[in-house]
Amino acid sequence: MPGTVRPIPGPLRIASNPIVDRREELARAVVAIQFERWPALYARYGEAGRERCVEDVGFHLLYLAEAVASDSPALFREYVAWVKILFAGIGIPDEELGESLEILRDVVVARVDPATAARTHACVEEGLSALPGLPREAPPFVRPDAPLGALARSYMDALLAGDRRRAAALVTEATAAGATVPDLYLHVFQPALREIGRLWQTRAITVAHEHFATAATQAIMGQLYPAIFAAERRGLSMVATCVGGEQHEIGIRMVADFFEMAGWDSHYLGANTPASSIVHALRERNAQILAVSATITAHVGRVAALVAAVRAEPWERPPQVLVGGYPFNLVPDLWRTVGADAFAPGAQEAVAIAERLIGPAVPDRAAGVA
Known part of the structure; x- marks a missing residue:
């Protein structure tokens, strides 16, 4: 449906992603079937609306591509949950969303290699199966009974x-x-x-x-x-960044501030910093930890690409890579898929996990530590 999905840049993958590579072709094929099946769409939106539908389906495909590449149907299920709430807010019925997902599945499965087709089918079926039971509105995050x-x-x-x-x-x-x-x-x-x-x-x-x-x-x-930087320094250093295209940088900035309050020297780089510059910062600051954030599932591939770039560098003592953000909280082992050393569900946990990572003895696994 036109104009319903917030635009995001395409993900970066280490290897070619067939869904991303053919995204426009797939999106146009999906929309062609939608407009043929539902003639009222053209009457409602016209040719300009058709192009916006192509753009929207393209965004759906980006999220599907990441779920397929990560072999994580749960990622696509959670995306469907997000879209259901979004569509409910603009009056699009669940049945229309479900039929659109079925068309999406059939088009992609018919046009990609067998392995990608099998994963696509599993991911979309996960979303379709969950759709009827998913909420049409999200619970509020600000509650009077919560602290402060x-x-x-x-x-x-x-x-x-x-x-x-x-x-x-x-x-x-x-x-x-x-x-x-x-x-x-x-x-x-x-x-x-x-x-x-x-x-x-x-x-x-x-x-x-x-x-x-x-x-x-x-x-x-x-x-x-002034209060954040008041902690005594402990000779520890970290670099914090979020992958390119992120529109929500504030979370990783909060993480960096928690490290500061724990006596670390934190170096917050924000978003859209090239991998080469991140590597330079890690060397220049002699950082023991690289903290990387992604807040949407379509950026998981960008995290994998950044981690791979850091791993490819020659290090005397390589920095430990700590990841976090919404998709990593959804899928507990996703941090392993992107090649990180650990994940943290929140800012406070990030400091504790980082200190275990660089300690003399690292536990086998604690809250996402390898």
């Missing part, structure tokens, strides 16, 4: 009203009243931004609201830096 829940609500309301001064004042007042930086990160910033993302998904707010909230929160985080 009232503050998180007030903070979010200030952001949605476009009042950055009020949001900053709330944080200042909370700090003066004894709230710690970890408390503010985990119980105010994180749930507020997740809730704003949920509101965008349901079309209750615009992407402009979401972008303002993120930018304002990043600025407000800056006012906490």
Whole structure:
């Protein structure tokens, strides 16, 4: 359906991905069948709408391609869950989504090699089987019974009203009243931004609201830096980055700040940093840890490519690679697939796992440690 899926760049794969390589061809074949099967689509959207449908199906194919490449049907199931909520917000019935997925499956299976076809069938069937039981709305992330829940609500309301001064004042007042930086990160910033993302998904707010909230929160985080950088240095160094194309950098920035509060020297590179520059930063900073974030499943391949680039370098003591983000929380062993040394489900856990990775004895496996 036109204009329903947020655009994302294509993933980078170490090897050729047949679904990505033929994405436009596959998308046009899917849309041709949709418009033939449902003539009302053309009457509703016209030729311009057809092109937007091709673009949207192309995004579906990117997510499918990552699930297929990772052999992780759960990744595609969770994408279907996300799309179901998105479609519910704009009035598209579940039946239409289900039929679209069936067309997608049949078109791809008929046009790719047998191994890719088998994985495609498994991934789409996982989504189709789960579809009837998936929720049509996501539960709220800001709850009054949560720690600092009232503050998180007030903070979010200030952001949605476009009042950055009020949001900053709330944080200042909370700090003066004894709230710690970890408390503010985990119980105010994180749930507020997740809730704003949920509101965008349901079309209750615009992407402009979401972008303002993120930018304002990043600025407000800056006012906490005197406390963040107050910890005694321990001679430990890490580099934090997210893969190219990520629109959600704030999570990995929070991770870097947690390392700072634990006495590490953190070097936050943000997104769209070339692999060669990341390698240079690792060498220049003598970093023991590289923390990499991906927040959407379509970027798993980019993580794999970055890890491979780091592994290909000659190191006297190679940095340990720690990954995190939404897709890695969905599939517990996905970090192994991309070649990482460990994954962390959150910022606090990332520090503890990193210190185990570089310690004299690494456990066989603890919270995602190889």
